[in-house]
Amino acid sequence: MSILILNALGLTLGAPLFQDLSLTLHPGDRIGLVAANGCGKSSLLRCLAGAEEPTFGTLTRGRGLVVGLMEQEVPAGLLGLSLRAAVLAALPVEEAEADGWRADVVLEELGLPSALHDQPLGSLSGGWQRMALLARVWIGAPDLLLLDEPTNHLDLQRIAVLEGWIKGLPRSMPLVIASHDRAFLDAVTNRTLFLRSERSVMFPLGYTRARLALAEADASAGRQFENDMKKADQLRRQAAKLKNIGINSGSDLLVVKTRQLSERAEKIEAAARPAAKDRSAGVIRLAHGAARAKALLGLEDALISSPDGRVLFKTAQKWIERGERVVLLGANGVGKSCLIRAVQAAIGGAPGSIRATPSLVPGYMDQGLGQIGAAETPFGAITTRFDLGDGPARSVLAGAGIAPDWQVRPVATLSGGQRARLALLALRLARPSFYLLDEPTNHLDIEGQEALEAELQAEGATALIVSHDRAFVRAVGTRFWQIIGKTLVDVEDAEGFFRAAAG
Template sequence: MGSIGLRNVSVLTPHPLFRNLTLTVGRGDRLGIVAGNGSGKTTLLRCLAGLAEPTEGDVVRSRGLRIGFVPQAVPEELLGLSLRDAVLSGLDPADRAGSGWRADIVLDEFGAPEPMRVQALRALSGGWQRLALIARAWVAEPDALLLDEPTNHLDLEKLFLLERWIREGTGGAAVAVVSHDRSFLDACTTKTLFLRPDTSVVFSHPYGRARILLAAQDAALANRNEKDRREIGRLRQNAGELRNVGVNSGSDLALTKAKQLGKRADALEERLKILHRDRPGEVRLASRETHARVLLRIGNLTVNRPDGEVLFHVPKLDVAQGERIVVLGRNGAGKSQFVRLLHRAASDPDACSDIRVGPSAVLGYMDQDLSQIPERETPFGFVLSAFRQGDRQTTALLAEAGFSIAQQQRPVGTLSPGQKARLGLLALRLARPNLFLLDEPTNHLDIPGREALEEQLLAADATGILVSHDRRFVAAVGTRFLAVEGRRVREVASPEAFYARIQAG
């Protein structure tokens, strides 16, 4: 076992992602790395792994340290391999012969069924592909494990499994994990790094407690800066008055005191620290008023797979103003199919007689693939044609959402997932809906974006039906909860009992 140390490490691209970062990740550490999208988290992981070099500073690794690195995307060359062979590829070629048992042991830890192990990786779900990458990194028994967004595409069952494995199955290995899932970070990390362009901050606590401490530290810094600024103003005013006295009266003593006061003001200015601000493009929503009490009514609705197989039945459901109903269920239970049915009925009232959307309802729809945004269209063209704001206003709206002029003219298909999510939320805002249908809206949003979405939904007293695996988001915005289990839907008082059943298997 060993450690990875950073000494005054900076990365400039050319603007600083982070600078003067000093940090050690050692035996038994489980470090959560938190920052907004595009703020350097992946770059930091790659520097820790030796896959990238910092602009300044040193990365020191213990002699012989074995590092397992888990990227966000599945390497193309692995997709044609079987699950078992993909895991084995994490070993040196000379060690693979006769080592199939190693892959089997790791796959046993993750509960991979035997028939699945011979299937090609490209045929498996996104969740199993993520677990395959983690198993591939772990099969070589690394001393340090670096995980970049490991919860992407995981359903709740696999998410709980991964949390438990990181806590209990990684032994004394050093773990560093990048994630936007606040509940996940609280469940399996012991330290938190808030990565910032100027001064990054580390706390020896999981995310929730660390976030409280960070807020208190930021508030104290803001107060100190304000006091220092007032003192700087007073010193400069006094120095100016003394300088005038010295010049008018020829007093060397007054001029000397004026210089001393000026130097004290200069010293205080140097002490002022830059307050961190989250990146531009924060989430904002708008909602239009309606006098209708019930905006959506469902009666005797059957939700089927595309092949006709019955998934579940909804005998009766009314969605009243101010209600945000969260639909809970395992992957494959039919949650997304349910939301798609509601969207189709809202777009075409004759599509389904079992769904009635109020005449005053204005729909705001967002699916987890953001399929409502044309991939070949540019953000500028999409917003201009869909909402007719005019060229200048469209440019300003996109800039406010965090899109540069160059990004506004690129095809949507070339944008990052986080940028697509921000564009989808901008479209929701401009539609000014009073009925939201949101399927995994926090996918690809960073923590500031998720928290802003929560705040906006609450501030607007939004009405709608939502699907999400983000437990913190569900707890923050949900007012009613439906659990889909065993082809049945039932209302539950809170999601906690549902989560407990999943964890219990």
């Protein structure tokens, strides 16, 4: 039984996003939707939900199908409501008044603490707001769940809860999940759709295995295209030789043969299709500056405090040497970001028990991308911070995937992906010898995450990193510090912490 059928679906919003997309969704399908930022994932989900009309093709839903779409942003009108009221508001008024208990059941099922139920939604963290959006969808009892970046702003414990909840759904419940969280996709999906502007492709595999299959298919298509082009070229050379002979000899048969060879070459060229290339959202290549000292940062039993002055933990005696990428582990609220801020202050010259070598050049990226002001423009941010002329500034911004018309708009109007690429561009231009990265993969698509991983793995990259992205942590970490109780301790790897977070 099919739940939803797409036939030659295409969508154009200013520019073509995707075309000729055909697939059938069946009960039990858990599809991971993967593409670069700006390539149409959210728009496709909205088409599936009926909130947006495709430009081409047809979309057929099963009779009576109830579709629940969890979008990325909280509607502004809900922020002043309590968490419970915001969830109830997803129901028709008469149902919300008669069946208020449904909100309590859904909130409990999703693990939202009762202490939060009466708090304004706008006062809650981004992670709790994400769970509230999911609760608003689930209270409507959908037959099909569409989730747009559901792990954004969630810590590892919340991600584990979400994974457990999805795995606990009836096996027949279909889902389509757009996500850049590779470990999450591996945990909860059984099919992967790589959305492309042309020739999107589906594999009946989770993300990691599907990515390997995609690479193999693309390589095979590339080889086939090269062989086809060589064959067409050979036919054209043969046709050219026969044409000369035919002209000199006056043979009508050779003229006909020449035409046939040329037509065969044209048919091969018309049918040949180059290997698909995913549209890049912009290329950022980090550049590492040199630092002369072996140990770039030293912690001499420093006391790390909260903004209100409470001592959170002691660091003991630790240091970070050139080429080390230290990942800081710990539950939310134990002080990871406080340590990042304390290190940032020490690099800036603040006295204390954290010391940075004088030759250290810092590069900082926070999880809110607040290092660049919301009222600044990308062009202004780059030209005021770095010695670049107008032309080079526009060129590097375009290379980072920020089109000319967006370069002069306030940063606040950019998408999360655009702001993340702007922040990475600023890191590149600063040529740091030491990276301070607080949730750097937030808002980055998978291509951007992998590019950042590759750059950090390059020789000479030194970093202190806070991240809830398990795939990113596993790829880049060379040392691991964990906040346990009131102490910062070295641990062998992050796997024990991941297991504990998953319960």
